[in-house]
Structure formats: C-alpha cells, structure tokens
Amino acid sequence: MTVLQSIILGILQGVAEFLPISSSGHLQLAQTLFGLEDVPLLFDVFLHLATLGAVCLFFWKKIWALLKCFGRWITRNNSKLDENPEADADDLLCKNDRAGRKTIIAIIISTIITGAMGIVTSKLIPEMGIKVICCGFLVTSALLICSAIIEKKRSEKTDDSAPKTEGVSILQSIVIGIMQGFGTLPGISRSGSTIAGSLFSKLDRKAAGDYSFIVSIPAILGAFLLEVKDLGEVSSSIGALPVIAGCIAAFVVGYLSLTFLMKLIRKGKLAWFAAYLIPVAILGIILL
Secondary structure, three states, X not given: OOHHHHHHHHHXXXXXXXXXXXXXXXXXXXXXXXXXXXXXXXXXXXXXHHHHHHHHHHOHXXXXXXXXXXXXXXHOOHHXXXXXXXXXXXXXXXXXXXXXXXXXXXXXXXXXXHXXXXXXXXXXXXXXXXXXXXXXXXXXXXXXXXXXXXXXXXXHHOOOOOOOOOOOOHHHHHHHXXXXXXXOOOOOOHHHHHHHHHXXXXXXXXXXXXXXXXXXXXXXXXXXXXXXXXXXXXXXXXXXXXXXXXXXXXXXXXXXXXXXXXXXXXXXXXXXXXXXXXXHHHHHHHHO
C-alpha cells in the first residue's frame, strides 16, 4: 500500500465513519478497486481509532461530564447523586447526575450487546463479497428513510413545550445496542443504524446523535483489542508511514464530517444520504 492510497482510505474513513454511509463497506469497496485484497483488518481498526479521536475531541465536554458523574456515583451515597447539576441544561444525556447515571448504565448495556453481536459478525466479515456489502447499503438506506418518516410523524404529534425525558432508558439502550451490533457488518452504517435505533426508540433527535457517537467509543476500543494481535502483520505488510498518514487524514476529515453531520441530525436530514447509497449499491451489484 502506498502513502497516497493510505491517505485516500483515511479520507474515505473520515467521511464515511460519521456520515451514515458505512465506513467499513466503503473501505472494502475502495480496497477492492485499488487491488488491495490482503489488507489486515487491523488497518481498518487503526483508521477507526483515528476517527475515535475526532469523536473524543468533538464531545470532550460531554464525555468529561459523564466521567465526573461516574466519579461522584462511585464515591458518594445514592441519596446525594442528584445534588450536582451539570452546566448545560439542554443536554438530555448528562444535564444532571440522574440523567448522567442513566446514560452511563445505557452505554454499558449497549456495549455488552454490541460486543456479543460483534463477536458473531466478525466471523462473517471475511466471507462477505462486494455484492453483499452493496445490499448492506440498501439496508442502511431503508433504515434512514424509515427513521426519518417515523421521527417526522412523531414530531408532528409532540408538544415542544412538554419536558423531554432525561438520559437513556434501559429499553432504548437495548434497541440501540442491537442496532449498533448490526452496524458492525460492512455495508450497514454504524452511525446510521444507531441513530435510527435511537429515533425508533423515541430518543430526542439531538440526544440520538450525541449518544450514537459516545456509545461508539467502547465499541471501537473493543474492536481494536480483538485485532491488536495482528499488529506485526500490519507493520510488515503495510508499513508505519502509510498507517500514520492514513490515520492523520481520517482524524482531520473525520472531525469536519462529524461537525457537518451533527447539524444535519438536528435538522432531521439523514434520509438525504439514501439518495447516494441506493445508486451506489445498484451500480456495485451490477458492475462488481
């Protein structure tokens, strides 16, 4: 793999990781077009780690608020957990310790479910051809369109003045964990599936976007730990410089893509990406 190819893959990862178009599916598609059939899976995980850095930078205040909430939770009596409201009153995930505690529990539940499903899907990934991945693009498109329709109908019936539920419920965390588990399959967008699952389970639109990316942190770290055994193979088959160049490109482009996507989520425009995924999937099925 050349440095230029690695940078292109990094840019593709930075765009596709956050926009709901499936980064893993696009990486496999690009690697096929480049003739890079034997790239270790750990290289993809490295690119995911780079975009994870973008997530941590973008959401650092929210992550820090949850960490402080967790610290107070394990060091104080339960009766005092709600005495420390966070500064951001509009943040449904961690506006106070009650909401933060629910969100932390939800992250743990979602991660356990995703991890269990990821162990199963990781055995299927090497056997998935390009046509199957393109079918995954169609599944992602259907999820985006359905979630947009459901969310729009619900917003028309919802009173904006009514108080919104704080934190993430156990049921919502289960639904989102399952959807994120499906998102580990190439062609099915992790961000698209988790945001759709959040909206399906009636989570607020802004909170759905925030939770979708925060819950990706333990999932991506877990995937890295599962593949870290192949570190030597990455060094020998690709080299350090292409990996570093690809990660830098993924981090920078990823941060910009995340900033753009969060604006679209709040406007309810995710279904737009189906207009891109559907023709790409059809062309991929016919031509590849």
